[in-house]
Amino acid sequence: MRLTFLTANLRTDKKYITAWYHAGWTNDVMMAFNLIHLAKMTGRIPILPPFPPDNAHLVGGHGLSAGFITFSQIFDLPRLAHEIGTPIVEMHELKSMQPHTIKIWGVEEGLLEEPPETDVLGCWSTWLTTCDDGCIHARAAEEPGVYMLNVHYTPIPPSFRRAMPWEPITFENISNIAMPQPNPLTTYYLQPSNELKDFVKQKHIPMANPQPDEHIACFDFLYFISETGTEVHQEYTGRSSIGRWGGAWGSVGQHAHWNPELEEMAKGYLRRAFKVTDRPGAVIPPFIGIHIRRGDFAKLCPHDNPNCLPTVADNVQRIELIKGNLTERLGYAPDRYLMTTDETDKGFLYEAVRAGWTLIDHEREQTVEKYGMWYPTLLDSVMLSMATGFLGTSTSTLSIMARRRVEDWNGGFGLFQPFFAGMGPQFDD
Template identity: 35%
Template sequence: MHEDAESLLAHHPPQKHSAWARYTSIASKRRFLVAVFSFATVSFLALGFLRSPWTDQRSFTPILDPQTSTNSSTPTVALVDPHGPEANLIGAPTAHFRDNLRNDRKYITSWISAGWTNDVMTYINLIYLAMITDRIPVIPMFTPSHIGGAVPPIDFGLVFDVPRLRKALNIPVLEWHEVKDRASNEVEEIGCWNTWEAVQKNEHYPRRSHVPDHLKLDISYTKAPSWIKTIPNFDGDVHSSFWALAALAFPETRAENLVLPLESPTNHLLLPPDEHMLCYDYLYFTCANQPYEMEFDYSPAWRFVGQHLHWSPTIEQLANQYLRRSIGIAEDRPTPPASPWIAIHVRRGDFKVFCGEETTGCYASLEVIARRVEEVKAELLQRKGIMVEHVIMTSDERNATWWEEVKGHGWYGVDHSQTADVLGPWYPVLIDAAIQSLGVGFVGTDKSTMSNLARRRVESWTDGATRIYKWGTPNADDH
C-alpha cells in the first residue's frame, strides 16, 4: 500500500528551517486582500491597407471590440450569471488567488505549452476534465508561442465567447484574471500533479510553461503514477487517460498515490497536490480512448466542450469584415448565408521538416487541393442545395508565385498586410482561424491541428462539407 503524505514526510524528517515548516508558517499568515480591477479600453486609429494582390485603394478599418449604441432611456437590470464569477467567487479579483475562492466550491486548472491551436485543445481538455470531476475550470491566458515571446498574452475570453460557453455547458467557467488581480505581484505557492514525467522518459521534470510565471505561482509538483498512461510501457506515445487523471481528483485515489513532492523553485516548499485548486502541469496529451482522438467524430472532449467553444463577437465580426473585403462585398452587407463560402487551410512552412530540402512532390499541388474543393462543392449542392462561388485560401505560404497560382484558380486570399500593426500580432491567426470555421465548407491539411479544428467546427456549426487532403509523397492524395 502506498504511503500518504504525512507518512512520507515522517520517513524524510525535515531539517532545520525545512520547506515544509516554512510552508506551515506562511500558510498561517495568509492575508485577505481585495483589489479593484479596472478595465482599459484600447482604441485603434483607422489605417488604410497598403496595395496588395488582394485589395484595392479603398480605405479599410478593421473593427476591434465593436460597441452597440442605444438611445433608450429604459433602465436595465443586471442579471447575475449563475455560472459566472459573481456566483462562483467571493468577489473582485484579489492579490492572492486563494482569497477569492469560495469554500463551497472546488476548482481545477492547468497550463499550456505548445502552439496556439494545440493550446486551444489543451483548454478544451481542461474544461472536459472539470466536467467529469465536478469542478470549476479556471482558464489561464494564451501565451504567444507562435508569434514571439515579446508579444503580451491574450485573454481566453477575448478569443472565445465565454458567456455563451457557460450557457451551452450549463456549468461555471472562469478565467484566471477574474480570480487573481492581473496587476498583483504576490507570489503564491501551490501543489500540482506532474503528469509529464509519468508518460515519457526523456524529460525528467514537469512540463514547462510560461503561464505560472504570468500568474505568479510557485509550484511544488508531485509526480503522477505511471498508470495514468493510456498505452502502458509504450515509449512511442505520451497520452494519459481522462478518467485516470480524474481519479487523482478524488480523496481516496489521491491519498493512495501521494509521493514526496518536488521543491517549489522560489520558496523551496514541499506541497502535495492542492485539493481546493486542483492543477495538472499539462493536458494536451489527454484522451478517453485513443491518442489524438479529437481527430475522430466520437471525441468526448470535442462533443461535450469543443463544439460549444465559439468565437467571441469581436473575432467573428473581424472575420466577416475581412472576408467581405477579400471577396468584394460591401462592408454594410451581411456575409452568410447570402454569400456562402468554402475555406481552405494550407499549412506548409513548418511542415518542411517532414519533406527535407526537396518539397516538390511532398507538398500537395493546388490541383490536388482544387479536386477536394470541387468535392466539397458537389456535396453541398447535392446534400443542401447550396451553390458556392467563393473560395477563400488561408496559408502560411509566403511564395508570391504560389499566391498568383491561387488567384488563377479564382480563389481569394486574406490581406493581413496591416493586421498586426492595426490590431496586434495575435489577430492574423485568430482571423484566419475564424474564417476557416465560419463557412459552409472546408478543405484542410492532413496532420494539421489547425485544419482539424476548423473541420470539426464547420461540421458542428453549419453541418458543412469538409475534406482533408493528404501530402508527403506525389501520389499521397490519390483516391
C-alpha cells in the same frame, strides 16, 4: 477583491481545477477544452489562464511581444458556461500578473498594477509521466512565473499511462486523481511506499513538497490526454471509436462560439475580400474555406522527395470532391474560395490566385497595426469557421478545428488533403 493571492480569492465551499498552456495557440485551445471537460467530470470549477504568445505561430515568428490574450477575448465565455452548465472563471479575475511582464493584450494597465504575492501550489505533472525517460522536469510554461505561482510537481502515477511514452493518458484516469477528497486513489498514490516513489527514484527527482493541492487541482500539460488513451488528434476529428460527439469537443468545444465582437470583425474582412457591400448585416456569399500549412511541414518531406507537399492542382482535385458532396446534399456548391496559409512562396500564391482562390491581405488591412499581433491568426480561424465547405491540411490542428466548426456549426462538409506517405498520421475519410 484584492488580486495579490490566487488561493485567497477562491471560495472555500467550491473546488477548482487549472492547467497551463505551451503548445501553440490551437493546441492550447484544445487543452482549454480538455481542462473544462475535466472540470465537468470532477465537479470542479475551471480556472482558465490566458493564452501565452507563441513565437512560432504569431506574425511570422515575432509573436513574443504580442502579450497574453484571455479566453473570453476570443470565445463567448458567458454563452459557453450557460450551454454546458458549468461556471468558468479566468485567472486574471483572481490574481494580477507580475509588474513589467508581458501583459494581457487589450486590458488596461491600471487593472493589473497591484503587485502579486507568491502562491505555493502542489500540482500534478502529466509531462513527467508521458514523455520518455529523459524528462526530469515538468512541462515549461509562462503562466506560473507571470502570476508568481511557486509550483511543485508530482508525476501522474505511471500505471495511469499506456505502455509506451508519448501515448495519452485517459480522461478517466486523470479525473480519478482530480476528484475532490475523500479520494482513496489520491491517498494511495501519495503514500510513502508505492509505484510513484519508485518512479521518481528512477528519474532521479525528489518527491514534491507540497503534494498536489486538494482545493485547486492543477496540471502542467493537458494535451496528451484522450478518452481512449490513443491518438489525441483523431478524437478531435470526430472520426474515432468514441464517435462524433464524444470527448472534449462534444462536451465543450462545439459550444465554444466566438466572441461576438471578434466574429463581427471577421465578417467585415470577408465582405471586403469578396467585394460585397461592407456594412453590418450584409450577406456574405457561401464559400469554401481552404487552410494550407506548408512552412514547417516542408521539413517533413523525405530527402529523396523534397518537394512532396501537395500542389495547388492537388488541392483543386480535392475541392472537387467537396463540391460534389455539397451539391448532392444541399443542391449547390459555393463558387467562392478563401485560402489562409503560412506559405510565402510567390509562385505557389500566384497559382492559388489563378485557381480563383481569395487570399486575405493582412498587410493591406493593417491587421497588426489596428488590432495587435494575435489577430491575423484569430481572424483566419474565425473566417474559416464560416465556410460551407472546407479543405484542410492533414495533421494540422488548426485544420482539424476548422473542419469541425464547418461541419457541426454550419452543416457543411470538409476533407483533409493527405500528405506524402510516411509523413505522420493521415486524418482521411
